[in-house]
Each structure stands twice: as structure tokens, then as C-alpha cells.
């Protein structure tokens with residue numbers, strides 16, 4: 228019996244170690260409690276969205292490392308800029324991992340959300356005239372995205388702000404046709420899994436309430452990193 232257990236352990240080690248070694252991408256914990264964004268985003272949505280949907284993107288992306296040894300040397304961000312050289316599974320799951328990793332950071336509990344910095348406010352006014360006008364265009368992008376996708380505020384290559392939208396798990400860093408490229412500083416998930424439990428089909432209400440949880444401190448930080 229002891230020998231059988233030892234050989235079982237050896238077999239498990241042989242099976243599991245290569246898989247662990249190849250698990251390059253990992254799911255970070257939420258940067259706050261799942262309940263922290265209530266009442267705007269409910270706890271169960273956050274738990275399922277992070278613990279199941281995002282986790283699945285990470286697992287599915289790691290499963291592709293065996294098909295693409297080059298994946299192992301890429302950071303999550305660098306992967307986006309070369310996504311066209313991979314298959315649909317890497318595009319969908321690599322995009323899904325990057326987008327959600329960013330999305331969690333762009334929301335924060337009450338008291339930690341801050342407000343647009345002077346530099347961000349100036350960039351918003353230069354590009355849109357006002358924050359209200361930026362929100363109108365962003366909301367239109369979020370509501371106009373048919374089916375699943377994302378709305379974004381990006382810093383374009385000429386360091387201006389723009390609002391854009393992508394389908395599925397695509398994002399503005401990807402080297403794909405039909406994508407307005409830039410560095411995201413604000414992102415909103417408009418897949419139904421992001422809001423259906425609380426808002427059902429009322430995407431507009433979700434989008435309106437989501438603005439209450441935006442982490443402007445993180446937006447400011449990301450803007451500064453691009454324009455510096």
C-alpha cells in the first residue's frame with residue numbers, strides 16, 4: 228500500500244510539474260473585497276466575474292503555451308501588441324486576461340476613487356470639451372457595442388485622448404485591423420456577465436452606475452505613465 232501511494236505520488240508529480248511550470252499567466256486576487264463596489268456592482272457578480280470568467284481566460288491562455296512556446300517569454304501587455312501572430316484562443320483569452328486585469332484596477336471602493344488630476348482634466352477638456360461630453364461619448368460607445376465587448380478611453384500615439392470600443396475580448400493594444408490603437412486608461416466591460424445578475428437587460432443603468440466606482444487615481448497614474 229505504501230509503495231502504491233509513493234508511486235501514485237511520483238506519477239502525480241510527473242503529470243503536474245510540467246503543467247505548473249508552464250502556467251505562466253496567473254489570476255491576481257481582486258484588489259478589494261468582492262462586496263466593496265456595492266450597491267453599484269453586486270458581490271455575486273464580482274465573485275463570478277473574477278473567480279470564474281477571468282479565471283477561465285487565464286487557464287485557457289496557459290493551455291496555449293504548449294502550442295506557442297514563444298508565449299512563455301511575453302508579458303501580458305507585450306502579448307497584446309503581437310496578438311495577430313497567434314490563434315483565436317490566444318486572442319480571446321489573452322485579451323480577456325489583460326482586459327479584466329485592467330478592469331478590476333480601474334474600479335475602487337468608496338473613499339479611494341479620487342478625481343481626475345489636473346493633467347487628466349486638461350487632456351479631457353482638450354479632446355472632448357468637458358468631462359460630461361467625454362462621458363456621453365463613452366456611454367454611447369458602451370451602449371452602441373452590439374453583443375459583447377468593451378468601451379475604452381485611450382491615449383492615442385499623438386498623446387491625445389479618444390473614446391473607442393472593441394468587440395469580444397479585443398482591446399486597443401492589439402495589432403489588428405479595425406482597431407483604433409492606443410493605450411487604455413479607462414475600460415468598461417459590457418459583456419452581459421458583467422451586469423446581468425443585478426441589471427438584467429438594462430445595460431444603460433449599469434453604465435450610468437458604473438461611473439460611481441471609477442478609480443480616478445488609477446486613471447491618473449496610467450495617463451501619467453503614457454505621456455511622461
Ligand code: MN3
Nearest residue numbers: 280416418421
Ligand atoms: Mn468580463
